[in-house]
Amino acid sequence: xxxxxxxxxxxxxxxxxxxxxxxxxxxxxxxxxxxxxxxxxxxxxxxxxxxxxxxxxxxxxxxxxxxxxxxxxxxxxxxxxxxxxxxxxxxxxxxxxxxxxxxxxxxxxxxxxxxxxxxxxxxxxxxxxxxxxxxxxxxxxxxxxxxxxxxxxxxxxxxxxxxxxxxxxxxxxxxxxxxxxxxxxxxxxxxxxxxxxxxxxxxxxxxxxxxxxxxxxxxxxxxxxxxxx
Amino acid sequence: xxxxxxxxxxxxxxxxxxxxxxxxxxxxxxxxxxxxxxxxxxxxxxxxxxxxxxxxxxxxxxxxxxxxxxxxxxxxxxxxxxxxxxxxxxxxxxxxxxxxxxxxxxxxxxxxxxxxxxxxxxxxxxxxxxxxxxxxxxxxxxxxxxxxxxxxxxxxxxxxxxxxxxxxxxxxxxxxxxxxxxxxxxxxxxxxxxxxxxxxxxxxxxxxxxxxxxxxxxxxxx
Ligand code: B12
Numbered sequence: 001x002x003x004x005x006x007x008x009x010x011x012x013x014x015x016x017x018x019x020x021x022x023x024x025x026x027x028x029x030x031x032x033x034x035x036x037x038x039x040x041x042x043x044x045x046x047x048x049x050x051x052x053x054x055x056x057x058x059x060x061x062x063x064x065x066x067x068x069x070x071x072x073x074x075x076x077x078x079x080x081x082x083x084x085x086x087x088x089x090x091x092x093x094x095x096x097x098x099x100x101x102x103x104x105x106x107x108x109x110x111x112x113x114x115x116x117x118x119x120x121x122x123x124x125x126x127x128x129x130x131x132x133x134x135x136x137x138x139x140x141x142x143x144x145x146x147x148x149x150x151x152x153x154x155x156x157x158x159x160x161x162x163x164x165x166x167x168x169x170x171x172x173x174x175x176x177x178x179x180x181x182x183x184x185x186x187x188x189x190x191x192x193x194x195x196x197x198x199x200x201x202x203x204x205x206x207x208x209x210x211x212x213x214x215x216x217x218x219x220x221x222x223x224x225x226x227x228x229x
Numbered sequence: 230x231x232x233x234x235x236x237x238x239x240x241x242x243x244x245x246x247x248x249x250x251x252x253x254x255x256x257x258x259x260x261x262x263x264x265x266x267x268x269x270x271x272x273x274x275x276x277x278x279x280x281x282x283x284x285x286x287x288x289x290x291x292x293x294x295x296x297x298x299x300x301x302x303x304x305x306x307x308x309x310x311x312x313x314x315x316x317x318x319x320x321x322x323x324x325x326x327x328x329x330x331x332x333x334x335x336x337x338x339x340x341x342x343x344x345x346x347x348x349x350x351x352x353x354x355x356x357x358x359x360x361x362x363x364x365x366x367x368x369x370x371x372x373x374x375x376x377x378x379x380x381x382x383x384x385x386x387x388x389x390x391x392x393x394x395x396x397x398x399x400x401x402x403x404x405x406x407x408x409x410x411x412x413x414x415x416x417x418x419x420x421x422x423x424x425x426x427x428x429x430x431x432x433x434x435x436x437x438x439x440x441x442x443x444x445x446x447x448x449x450x451x
Contacts, residue, residue: 024303025298026301034251035303035304035307117310118353161393191343191395
């Protein structure tokens with residue numbers, strides 16, 4: 001399997017008003033006409049405001065350390081912690097990935113808020129988050145197809161900062177992703193720029209399993225994703 | 230007089246900014262918070278009566294509904310827009326000092342962090358609670374907080390952070406503020422922040438949502 005870079009179209013995400021509303025918290029049967037209209041308009045704007053990019057690099061020769069719940073990739077030791085370690089441990093190689101919705105959607109969000117339109121800014125913000133996450137999902141599909149061609153399977157994707165895996169470990173992850181195609185940088189407090197970006201690992205191997213995210217394992221009781229996924 | 234205050238409050242609750250606002254459908258073509266506030270002032274109602282008798286109670290209703298998950302962020306922001314439509318007529322009275330607000334709140338996202346949407350929501354709701362908000366933006370250093378505190382003695386402080394790493398800078402900022410101003414009240418929030426963390430770093434109050442902060446501040450209103 002080869003390292004790969006991707007550019008996606010906004011339309012590839014198939015985002016619709018309903019999905020954005022659900023992320024905002026609206027439940028089955030709930031909506032607000034004026035807001036649905038604004039979201040519909042913002043989704044059209046977002047086609048030109050989002051620049052979706054993703055990249056994965058495949059690392060083989062990885063070593064798991066069960067007592068430390070860690071994995072060594074290209075000489076760097078990642079302390080995955082129990083949950084993520086359990087999901088990745090049967091991997092024979094690791095896809096390290098980045099994805100982004102680009103800088104502009106965040107800029108447009110901030111601009112709207114600066115001009116006093118918090119609502120428009122918030123709508124762009126939510127669309128940007130979904131786009132960044134959606135770009136990862138599309139990249140993951142591509143990886144899955146490439147793996148299947150070689151008779152391999154993949155795990156779900158896991159990001160530093162989730163499930164106890166320290167967000168600080170992003171610094172090591174970015175060591176593996178030097179000069180990345182997405183143009184993402186990470187600051188000293190592990191915050192990525194553009195803001196609408198995601199980093200993580202996907203395990204590859206004959207024995208690995210794809211498990212859906214189980215919110216029961218996580219302790220963020222108020223998470224908006226808990227309600228919709 | 231009470232009637233017009235009720236109408237203004239109703240506009241704010243429903244996000245009716247002005248005559249041109251097409252929603253809610255039942256209020257189409259009618260005056261909104263903007264026109265009604267002008268009218269109220271012109272008919273001799275005092276700015277503070279509009280603030281305390283219409284805007285603050287309306288935003289409290291909105292904030293409570295949000296805390297109870299009866300409405301979501303977008304509707305809260307629609308109300309905020311309507312509130313701003315009214316507020317713009319009151320601002321001249323604030324700046325001359327003729328009308329006083331409840332006090333000052335300095336708010337910002339801590340150093341190393343650029344996430345501002347949550348902080349903006351909180352700032353907006355605190356303003357809707359009748360406070361003057363000084364928003365320092367994102368990536369705000371402890372020094373900047375300290376300087377602004379010096380310029381606004383007795384102000385309350387609100388700190389926001391997105392990641393567990395930037396949350397550490399929240400701790401540093403709290404320590405820096407405490408060193409110089411032990412009595413100031415510091416509010417903290419953001420996705421990774423918890424009540425336990427708030428206590429551990431010596432901040433005064435944590436809330437998962439903006440209305441909690443507004444309710445907490447009430448007891449200190451001048
Ligand atoms: C949407 C989202 C994303 C989006 C957008 C992120 C962005 N910054 O724009 C995407 C998918 C891109 C993303 C990426 C990442 N994310 Co993320 N993300 C979220 C999520 C689900 C919602 C955040 C959000 O925008 N909420 C909506 C706003 C309005 O809420 P808010 O900012 O929290 O503010 C509210 C309250 O907190 C409160 N509040 C805020 N400030 C203050 C201040 C005061 C004084 C008070 C009283 C109240 C208060 O009031 C606000 C209104 O209700 C949270 C989980 C969650 N449920 O909160 C994780 C979360 C923030 N993400 C997390 C992580 C780890 C990441 C990544 C590092 C993952 C990765 N390795 O790729 C990246 C980092 C991105 C970057 N730029 O560096 C972690 C952070 C914790 C940690 N371990 O550090 C969280 C908490 C999830 C978790 N389970 O752990 N993420």
